[in-house]
Amino acid sequence: MKLYSRPLSPYSSIIRCIAYYKQAPIKVVSPPPGSPIPEEFRAISPFNRIPVLITGSGLTVIEASVIAEYLEEHFPEPPLLPADSRDRAIVRMATRATELEVLAPVMELFELLYLKSKDEPRVSKLFRQMEIGLAEVEKRLGQGPYALGDDMTLADAWLTPTRFVFNSFRQLADRPDLLDPYPKFDALEQRIVQDPVLSLVWYEMADGLEVFLGELETA
Ligand SMILES: N[C@@H](CCC(=O)N[C@@H](CS)C(=O)NCC(=O)O)C(=O)O
Numbered sequence: 001m002k003l004y005s006r007p008l009s010p011y012s013s014i015i016r017c018i019a020y021y022k023q024a025p026i027k028v029v030s031p032p033p034g035s036p037i038p039e040e041f042r043a044i045s046p047f048n049r050i051p052v053l054i055t056g057s058g059l060t061v062i063e064a065s066v067i068a069e070y071l072e073e074h075f076p077e078p079p080l081l082p083a084d085s086r087d088r089a090i091v092r093m094a095t096r097a098t099e100l101e102v103l104a105p106v107m108e109l110f111e112l113l114y115l116k117s118k119d120e121p122r123v124s125k126l127f128r129q130m131e132i133g134l135a136e137v138e139k140r141l142g143q144g145p146y147a148l149g150d151d152m153t154l155a156d157a158w159l160t161p162t163r164f165v166f167n168s169f170r171q172l173a174d175r176p177d178l179l180d181p182y183p184k185f186d187a188l189e190q191r192i193v194q195d196p197v198l199s200l201v202w203y204e205m206a207d208g209l210e211v212f213l214g215e216l217e218t219a
Pocket of ligand 1: 009
C-alpha cells in the first residue's frame with residue numbers, strides 16, 4: 001500500500017498515526033512539491049488533496065475518515081475501535097466532533113487569519129463553531145492515559161494532529177489563552193509526547209512546521 005502524505009498535513013498525520021500504531025506495511029510518499037499541491041496530482045487525487053491511500057489491489061481511497069476506517073478493517077490488530085458497539089459509537093462521535101467541529105473550522109480560520117480576511121461574519125461563525133466543538137470534545141476526554149481511557153483509539157489519531165495545530169493557531173490568532181477553557185484538550189500535548197506512536201507523529205509535524213516556516217522566510 002502507498003500513502004500520499006506530507007509531515008505537516010493534519011489529515012495525513014491522522015493516517016500515519018494509525019499506520020504506525022498498527023505497524024502496517026504502508027509506504028509513505030509525498031505528492032509533487034508545491035503549495036497548493038500542483039494540478040498534476042489530480043490524476044491521483046480527484047480533489048487534489050492528501051491523504052490518499054492506494055491499496056494493494058490498486059483502489060484509490062480518499063478522505064481521512066474513510067482511510068482510517070479502511071485501515072482499521074484491513075489491519076484489525078491492534079484495534080483502534082473497542083469491541084462493544086456502544087463504546088465504538090463513543091469513539092466515532094469523538095472523532096467526528098474533532099474532524100467536523102474542531103479541525104475543519106480551525107483549518108479554515110488558519111487560512112482566513114493568515115490572509116488577514118475582512119470577512120468578519122465568517123471568522124466569528126467559525127470561532128463559535130470551533131469553541132462549541134472544543135467544549136464537546138473536552139466533555140468526552142477522560143483522565144488518560146489515552147483520550148478516551150486506557151486504550152488508544154481512533155480518537156487519539158484524530159486528536160493528536162488537531163492538538164498540534166493549536167500551538168501555531170493560538171499564536172496566529174494572538175489568543176495565547178485560547179485553550180484555557182479546555183484544560184483536558186490542552187493537556188493532551190503532555191500525554192502525546194510521552195507516547196511512542198503519538199509522539200512520532202507529533203515530532204514529524206514539528207519538523208514539517210520548521211521546514212514550512214523556513215520556506216516562508218525564503219519565499
Ligand atoms: N476532507 C479531507 C481534507 C484533506 C485536506 O484538506 N488536506 C489538505 C492538507 S491537510 C490538502 O491536501 N490541501 C490541499 C493543498 O495543500 O494543496 C480529508 O479528510 O482527507
